[in-house]
Amino acid sequence: MRSISEPEAAGVAVSSLDRRIAGLAALAVVIHLAEAALPSPLPGIKPGLANVVVLYALLRHGLQVALWVGLLRVLVGSLLLGTFLSPGFFLSLSGAVASLAVLALMHRLPGLSGPGLAVPAAMAHVMGQFLTAYVWFIPHAGLFHLLPAFLTAALLFGLAGGLAVNRLLDRGLAREGRA
Amino acid sequence: MTRRYGLTRGDRWVLSAALLALAAAWAALGGDEGGMALVTQEGRVVARLDLERPTRLTVDGPLGQTVLEVAEGRVRFLSSPCRGQLCVHAGWLSQGGAFVACLPNGVAVRIAARSERYDAINF
Amino acid sequence: MIRLLLVLSLLGGLLSCQSPPSVSRHEFMAFGTLVSLSFYGLDGEAASRATAAAMEDFRYLHSAWHPYEPGPLGRVNELLPLQGWFTYPPSLRPLLLRARELSRASGGLFNPAIGELVMLWGFHEDPRREGPPPDPKAVAEWVAAAPSLEDVELRGLEMRSRNPRVRLDFGAFAKGYGVDRVIEHLRELGVENAIVNAGGDLRAIGSKGGAPWVVGIRDPRGPGVLARIAVSGDESVFTSGDYERFFEYEGRRYHHILDPRSGYPARGLVSVTVVAGEGALADAAATALMVAGPEDWPQVARAMGVEQVMVIEEGGGIQLTPAMVRRLQWEKPVPEPRVRPLP
Numbered sequence: 176m177r178s179i180s181e182p183e184a185a186g187v188a189v190s191s192l193d194r195r196i197a198g199l200a201a202l203a204v205v206i207h208l209a210e211a212a213l214p215s216p217l218p219g220i221k222p223g224l225a226n227v228v229v230l231y232a233l234l235r236h237g238l239q240v241a242l243w244v245g246l247l248r249v250l251v252g253s254l255l256l257g258t259f260l261s262p263g264f265f266l267s268l269s270g271a272v273a274s275l276a277v278l279a280l281m282h283r284l285p286g287l288s289g290p291g292l293a294v295p296a297a298m299a300h301v302m303g304q305f306l307t308a309y310v311w312f313i314p315h316a317g318l319f320h321l322l323p324a325f326l327t328a329a330l331l332f333g334l335a336g337g338l339a340v341n342r343l344l345d346r347g348l349a350r351e352g353r354a
Numbered sequence: 355m356t357r358r359y360g361l362t363r364g365d366r367w368v369l370s371a372a373l374l375a376l377a378a379a380w381a382a383l384g385g386d387e388g389g390m391a392l393v394t395q396e397g398r399v400v401a402r403l404d405l406e407r408p409t410r411l412t413v414d415g416p417l418g419q420t421v422l423e424v425a426e427g428r429v430r431f432l433s434s435p436c437r438g439q440l441c442v443h444a445g446w447l448s449q450g451g452a453f454v455a456c457l458p459n460g461v462a463v464r465i466a467a468r469s470e471r472y473d474a475i476n477f
Numbered sequence: 478m479i480r481l482l483l484v485l486s487l488l489g490g491l492l493s494c495q496s497p498p499s500v501s502r503h504e505f506m507a508f509g510t511l512v513s514l515s516f517y518g519l520d521g522e523a524a525s526r527a528t529a530a531a532m533e534d535f536r537y538l539h540s541a542w543h544p545y546e547p548g549p550l551g552r553v554n555e556l557l558p559l560q561g562w563f564t565y566p567p568s569l570r571p572l573l574l575r576a577r578e579l580s581r582a583s584g585g586l587f588n589p590a591i592g593e594l595v596m597l598w599g600f601h602e603d604p605r606r607e608g609p610p611p612d613p614k615a616v617a618e619w620v621a622a623a624p625s626l627e628d629v630e631l632r633g634l635e636m637r638s639r640n641p642r643v644r645l646d647f648g649a650f651a652k653g654y655g656v657d658r659v660i661e662h663l664r665e666l667g668v669e670n671a672i673v674n675a676g677g678d679l680r681a682i683g684s685k686g687g688a689p690w691v692v693g694i695r696d697p698r699g700p701g702v703l704a705r706i707a708v709s710g711d712e713s714v715f716t717s718g719d720y721e722r723f724f725e726y727e728g729r730r731y732h733h734i735l736d737p738r739s740g741y742p743a744r745g746l747v748s749v750t751v752v753a754g755e756g757a758l759a760d761a762a763a764t765a766l767m768v769a770g771p772e773d774w775p776q777v778a779r780a781m782g783v784e785q786v787m788v789i790e791e792g793g794g795i796q797l798t799p800a801m802v803r804r805l806q807w808e809k810p811v812p813e814p815r816v817r818p819l820p
Binding site for chain 3: 436457
C-alpha cells in the first residue's frame with residue numbers, strides 16, 4: 176500500500192483514512208473482477224470474497240470505511256467490467272446496499288465476531304438482489320423458487336468468509352502486538 | 355471475546371437464527387417444486403396426482419375410460435374414448451395453471467402449484 | 478438485541494411476501510364447456526354464493542340461447558321460416574339488437590343468421606355426426622339466398638323474417654355476451670376482482686390485490702403457452718381458432734368457423750385473439766376477423782372498433798396490431814411478428 180504514489184502533489188490533502196479506503200477498495204475491486212472472470216458451477220452463486228474485504232474493513236476500521244469500500248467496489252468494478260448501469264450493476268448494487276445496511280445495524284451488537292456479521296450480511300445480499308430482480312426484471316413468483324438455494328449458499332460462504340476475517344484480524348493483532 | 359471453533363456465543367445465536375430462517379425458506383417454497391395435478395370428472399375432484407410419482411390413472415366418464423399418465427413431473431391424456439382426441443393431442447402438461455379437459459367425457463386435468471404461472475388460460 | 482430482532486423480523490417479512498395470494502378458483506360445466514371462475518379476496522362463503530349465481534346464469538343462458546334445442550331461441554327458429562309476425566321472448570331483444578350492431582360493423586362477416594349453414598355442415602350437433610362435408614350445390618344455394626340479420630324485422634316484441642332461410646345461431650358471440658351478463662351479475666353481488674373464463678374465453682375485472690391478472694394465451698399449434706398478457710380493470714380476452722371444432726374427411730380438415738360469403742370454413746388463419754372491454758364485442762370480432770382472413774382483417778378490426786389483435790396464419794406467421802405489441806410477452810420463441818397498423 177505504501178507504494179501508491181503520494182497524491183498530495185495534485186494539491187489535494189489525502190488523509191490516512193482516504194488511503195485506507197482506497198487500498199481496501201482496490202483489493203475488493205480486484206477480487207470482484209477475479210470472481211466475475213471465474214466460471215461458477217452454479218449460475219449466479221459466487222463465494223463473495225469481496226465482501227470479506229468489506230467485513231474486514233468494518234471490524235478493523237469502522238463503519239465509514241466499510242461503507243466506502245462496499246460501494247466503491249460495486250461502482251468501480253462495474254465501470255471496469257463495462258456493466259455500469261446495466262441490470263447486473265443494479266443487482267450488484269442492491270445486494271451491496273442490503274448487506275451494508277445489515278452490517279450497519281448489527282456491527283454494534285455485543286459479542287459478534289466475523290461469522291455473526293458475515294452470515295446475515297450475505298443473506299441480506301441475496302435478498303436484496305432477489306427483490307430488485309423481482310421488482311424490476313422478472314416479476315414472476317417462480318423466481319423465489321431459487322431463493323432457498325441461494326440463501327443456503329449465502330450462509331455457507333458467509334460462514335467461511337466470517338471465519339476468514341476472524342483469522343485475518345487475529346493475525347493483524349498478533350503482528351501489532353509483536354511490533 | 356472468547357471463541358470456540360472460531361465462533362463467539364453471539365455468532366452462534368445469529369447462526370442459529372439464520373439456519374431457522376433458511377429452514378423456513380425451504381419449507382415455504384420447497385413445497386412448490388413437485389407439482390400436483392388435479393383431476394376432475396364432471397366438476398368433481400376424483401384424484402390428486404403427485405407429478406413426481408410416475409403412474410397411470412383411469413377415469414370413468416359417460417363415453418368410457420380416459421387414461422392419464424404421469425411421468426417425469428408431467429401429466430398427459432394417454433388415451434380417451436372421445437372422437438376429437440384434442441385432449442390426447444394436447445400432450446404433456448407441467449406448468450402450474452396449465453389445463454386440459456376432455457369435454458365429451460367430462461374429464462379435466464389442471465396443474466396446481468402454489469404459485470401459479472397464469473391466472474387463466476385463453477384459447 | 479432489539480436491532481437483531483428487527484433484522485430477523487425484516488427477513489421474516491420478506492419471506493412471507495411469497496405466501497400464496499388469496500385467489501380462489503371454482504370450476505363447473507356449463508354452456509357446453511368448462512367454466513372457471515377466479516376470485517381475489519373473497520371469503521369462502523361469498524365465493525360459493527357468487528359461483529352458484531354464475532352457474533345458474535350460464536345454465537339458463539345456455540338453454541335460452543340454444544338454437545337447435547327446444548327453448549326460447551329454438552322456438553323462434555321454428556317460426557322464422559314461416560315469414561309471418563310472431564311474438565318473441567323479451568329476453569332475446571337485447572341480444573338481437575347487439576348482434577345486429579356487431580354484424581353490421583363487421584360487414585356481415587359475423588353473421589348470426591347462419592344457423593342453416595351450420596346445420597348443413599353438421600356443426601349443430603356435438604359431437605358432429607360422422608360424414609362428408611355438405612353437397613356443394615346446397616352450400617351454393619344457401620350463399621345465393623344470403624340470409625342475414627338485415628332480413629329480420631323487429632316491431633316491439635314482434636319479429637318476422639323476410640328470408641325463409643334465416644335461422645339464428647348466436648354461437649359466435651353468445652359466449653362473450655353470456656360472460657358479460659355474468660360479470661354484471663357478479664358486480665351486483667359485490668364482487669370486484671374476478672375472472673370469468675368460459676372454455677378459454679374470458680373477461681377479467683379488478684385485479685389480484687393490485688397486481689394484474691396474468692392470462693396465458695395457448696399456442697394454437699404447439700403445446701403450452703405462446704404469450705402472456707397482464708389484464709386489469711375490465712378487459713376481455715377472446716380467441717377464435719380452427720382447432721376448437723373440426724372434422725376430417727378424406728384427408729381434409731374442415732373447421733367450424735364458416736365464411737358466410739363462400740359457405741365454407743374460413744381460410745388462411747389458425748386463430749385470432751382479440752382484447753377488448755366488452756366480451757360480446759371481443760367474441761364477435763374474433764370470429765369476424767377469422768373470416769376476413771390474413772390480409773383483410775385490419776379493415777374489419779377498425780370497422781368493429783377493436784385495436785388489440787393477434788392473428789396466427791396457417792404457415793405459423795404472427796401478425797399483431799401496434800396496440801397488441803405493447804401488451805404481449807412471449808413465452809416461447811416466435812418468428813418475427815408482422816405489425817399491421819389499423820387503417
